[in-house]
Amino acid sequence: MLSREEVLELLKEIKDPFIHKSVTVRDVKIKEGYVSVKVALAQTGNAEQMQVQQEIVNTLKGAGAESVGLRFEELTQDELPGDARQSNPGMPPLLSPDSKTTFIAVASGKGGVGKSTVTVNLATSLARLGKKVGVIDADIYGFSVPDMMGIEERPKIIDDKIHPVERFGVKVISMAFFVEDNAPVIWRGPMLGKMLNNFFSEVEWGELDYLLLDLPPGTGDVALDVHTMLPSCKEIIVTTPHATAAFVAARAGAMAIKTNHEVLGVVENMSYFESKVTGEKEYVFGQGGGEKLAEELSTDLLGKLPLGQPDMDKDDFAPSIYEQDHLIGKRYMEIAEKVIEKINN
Numbered sequence: 001m002l003s004r005e006e007v008l009e010l011l012k013e014i015k016d017p018f019i020h021k022s023v024t025v026r027d028v029k030i031k032e033g034y035v036s037v038k039v040a041l042a043q044t045g046n047a048e049q050m051q052v053q054q055e056i057v058n059t060l061k062g063a064g065a066e067s068v069g070l071r072f073e074e075l076t077q078d079e080l081p082g083d084a085r086q087s088n089p090g091m092p093p094l095l096s097p098d099s100k101t102t103f104i105a106v107a108s109g110k111g112g113v114g115k116s117t118v119t120v121n122l123a124t125s126l127a128r129l130g131k132k133v134g135v136i137d138a139d140i141y142g143f144s145v146p147d148m149m150g151i152e153e154r155p156k157i158i159d160d161k162i163h164p165v166e167r168f169g170v171k172v173i174s175m176a177f178f179v180e181d182n183a184p185v186i187w188r189g190p191m192l193g194k195m196l197n198n199f200f201s202e203v204e205w206g207e208l209d210y211l212l213l214d215l216p217p218g219t220g221d222v223a224l225d226v227h228t229m230l231p232s233c234k235e236i237i238v239t240t241p242h243a244t245a246a247f248v249a250a251r252a253g254a255m256a257i258k259t260n261h262e263v264l265g266v267v268e269n270m271s272y273f274e275s276k277v278t279g280e281k282e283y284v285f286g287q288g289g290g291e292k293l294a295e296e297l298s299t300d301l302l303g304k305l306p307l308g309q310p311d312m313d314k315d316d317f318a319p320s321i322y323e324q325d326h327l328i329g330k331r332y333m334e335i336a337e338k339v340i341e342k343i344n345n
């Protein structure tokens with residue numbers, strides 16, 4: 001089994017690509033065959049981080065680690081050599097005023113209401129309608145998009161640019177690509193914004209009609225960063241039909257409105273359960289939340305989605321993507337059409 005000293009010795013061989021010195025190791029934990037390290041780099045959230053990540057995993061596994069957990073943070077300004085301080089990268093083309101991409105943030109008041117499910121299915125439906133679509137999985141506390149879409153590969157790095165993974169015609173970048181082994185990630189406040197900014201500047205998105213962002217639930221740092229970083233972002237708020245859920249979601253909507261983001265509409269998820277045998281609908285989580293929220297935010301209810309799972313026996317299965325001919329898949333197509341219409345008008 002590797003010792004802490006051996007791990008530190010091995011990591012000395014790995015260089016921080018920006019300052020050309022050994023990477024700064026903040027923490028090493030070893031538990032049986034599992035080695036977890038926390039590393040600080042001059043910059044993160046970019047192609048170079050992914051390369052360092054790969055080097056560390058290969059080195060530690062080569063030396064006998066069974067699995068490797070990695071966490072990254074950035075060196076402080078004081079730790080950086082003078083010439084590396086305060087670099088100002090300028091505005092990425094995707095964010096420039098003549099960018100043709102419409103940003104759509106998908107938000108919710110609380111977790112577990114289906115925000116990520118709505119994001120990936122709306123993205124897939126927009127792609128099915130012939131649009132060029134990207135997704136940023138910015139839900140740092142529960143980056144679930146790759147699993148939901150059945151993505152197993154990692155983005156490729158070509159000429160220092162990260163090329164998103166494409167699935168169902170949707171280009172995907174996820175926080176999950178920047179950690180190994182599902183290690184829990186604890187991001188400090190300012191890093192989140194930087195990471196997001198890098199997702200715009202370091203990723204080769206190509207031309208996009210729509211870029212959807214799966215935000216963390218609630219009205220925390222990342223949600224706020226998105227609001228300030230993307231002044232013309234549109235928003236979709238997801239809620240369940242329960243009155244309390246709608247009440248909490250109203251806060252996310254209020255934040256969008258306060259920062260001048262147009263709320264495209266509300267999606268009510270888990271609206272009811274429909275019996276396949278009798279066709280009877282049961283309103284398991286209550287009723288009326290979506291309507292109430294839409295009214296409160298002076299926007300439209302874009303659709304109501306019943307409870308249901310994708311068909312497991314289909315080809316090209318992904319755990320959370322409904323097929324185009326699935327009852328719920330059809331609902332998503334209708335929502336996607338409404339979204340396009342609302343944006344064009």
Ligand SMILES: Nc1ncnc2c1ncn2[C@@H]1O[C@H](COP(=O)(O)OP(=O)(O)OP(=O)(O)O)[C@@H](O)[C@H]1O
Binds near residue numbers: 108144
């Ligand atoms: N209409 C639905 N019918 C059945 N299950 C659903 C439906 N929508 C979502 N789910 C399931 O509910 C769970 C939560 O969904 P999801 O992860 O999309 O929520 P979330 O709001 O993004 O949560 P978090 O922010 O905590 O990641 C998942 O297991 C998902 O598969």
